[in-house]
Amino acid sequence: MEAFSHLVGAAFDQQQADADKAAAAAASAGFAYGLAAIGPGIGIGYLVGKSVEAMARQPEAAGMVRTTMFLGIAFTEALALIGFVVFILIGL
Amino acid sequence: MIAESFSFPEINSILRWQDIFTSFNKIALIAVAAALIGSLVFILAGRKNPAEAPKGVRNLAETSVEFIENGIVMQTMGKDGLGWTPFLLSLFIFIYLCNVPGIIPILQMPATARMAIPMFLALLVWVVYNGVGLKHQGVKYITNTVWPPGVPTALKPLVGVIEFISNIIVRPFSLTVRLFANMLAGHILLVTFALLTNSLVTAETKVFMLKPMAILPFFMLVFLTAFEVLVAFLQAYIFTILTAVYIGGAAHPEH
Numbered sequence: 001m002e003a004f005s006h007l008v009g010a011a012f013d014q015q016q017a018d019a020d021k022a023a024a025a026a027a028s029a030g031f032a033y034g035l036a037a038i039g040p041g042i043g044i045g046y047l048v049g050k051s052v053e054a055m056a057r058q059p060e061a062a063g064m065v066r067t068t069m070f071l072g073i074a075f076t077e078a079l080a081l082i083g084f085v086v087f088i089l090i091g092l
Numbered sequence: 093m094i095a096e097s098f099s100f101p102e103i104n105s106i107l108r109w110q111d112i113f114t115s116f117n118k119i120a121l122i123a124v125a126a127a128l129i130g131s132l133v134f135i136l137a138g139r140k141n142p143a144e145a146p147k148g149v150r151n152l153a154e155t156s157v158e159f160i161e162n163g164i165v166m167q168t169m170g171k172d173g174l175g176w177t178p179f180l181l182s183l184f185i186f187i188y189l190c191n192v193p194g195i196i197p198i199l200q201m202p203a204t205a206r207m208a209i210p211m212f213l214a215l216l217v218w219v220v221y222n223g224v225g226l227k228h229q230g231v232k233y234i235t236n237t238v239w240p241p242g243v244p245t246a247l248k249p250l251v252g253v254i255e256f257i258s259n260i261i262v263r264p265f266s267l268t269v270r271l272f273a274n275m276l277a278g279h280i281l282l283v284t285f286a287l288l289t290n291s292l293v294t295a296e297t298k299v300f301m302l303k304p305m306a307i308l309p310f311f312m313l314v315f316l317t318a319f320e321v322l323v324a325f326l327q328a329y330i331f332t333i334l335t336a337v338y339i340g341g342a343a344h345p346e347h
Binding site for chain 1: 103163167168266269270272273274276277326329330333334337
């Protein structure tokens with residue numbers, strides 16, 4: 001009887017540990033994505049702002065600036081997207 | 093309470109599809125359809141009489157070829173790169189046609205929201221640009237990629253490791269993740285707002301004005317659908333332009 005209750009207790013502890021782990025994973029997934037979004041957010045804002053400034057100063061160079069801007073956005077955005085993938089991997 | 097009746101489904105249930113027949117599901121169907129439709133448009137356009145003024149399908153084909161030539165090749169590789177137009181055009185059309193089903197009713201799934209297709213395309217691009225580099229520069233391609241010209245000898249070990257990782261390993265990885273994560277994020281957003289609308293409309297509640305609140309997530313859903321039209325195009329464009337940049341960089345190391 002004692003062994004049985006011991007087993008049940010162990011199973012309960014295991015369940016509790018799983019639930020705790022899931023809760024910690026969900027919380028840290030949120031943090032991971034939030035932190036990963038800060039840098040690229042600032043970066044893309046700065047990048048597009050400067051590009052608009054350049055296009056306004058020199059409208060004839062707008063096409064070239066736009067191409068380079070998209071390239072820059074693609075590189076900067078990758079960091080946020082990796083954060084998003086990590087969010088999916090640890091959170092769900 | 094509404095919060096109790098609403099729960100987000102498992103990630104697998106919004107991304108995994110039943111096999112139509114063995115190892116052929118909706119994703120594969122969309123990819124095959126994208127390849128067939130893309131080829132069909134250009135084959136039909138190629139059969140039209142070139143002496144007449146373009147209309148219909150030929151107009152579409154000519155516009156997209158011009159877009160690739162002027163918007164991508166000329167901006168990144170210059171005149172030498174015009175030979176790459178067919179490759180870049182097929183990449184662009186295929187990715188675009190794989191992205192667009194994310195907002196087409198009934199299909200409602202971008203084929204690029206699963207890792208497989210972006211990863212294959214990125215590996216293809218990796219093989220192509222490394223092949224071009226080896227063909228144009230020979231063995232010097234490797235030293236040129238690892239050590240950009242003008243690096244002091246003392247820094248060579250450090251710069252070598254960084255450049256090798258960023259040029260050879262991170263490039264295909266970031267190409268894959270950029271396309272895949274963008275489409276996946278869009279898909280999950282659409283699912284979220286569709287589910288929110290649904291659960292508000294069907295909620296059994298006596299709370300005042302709760303059901304009409306469904307209009308808010310619904311507007312968000314409509315807005316996001318319009319946004320996804322843009323994203324589908326933009327991601328295809330970015331994938332193609334990055335491919336052009338990598339090929340151009342491998343062919344001509346000096347700029």
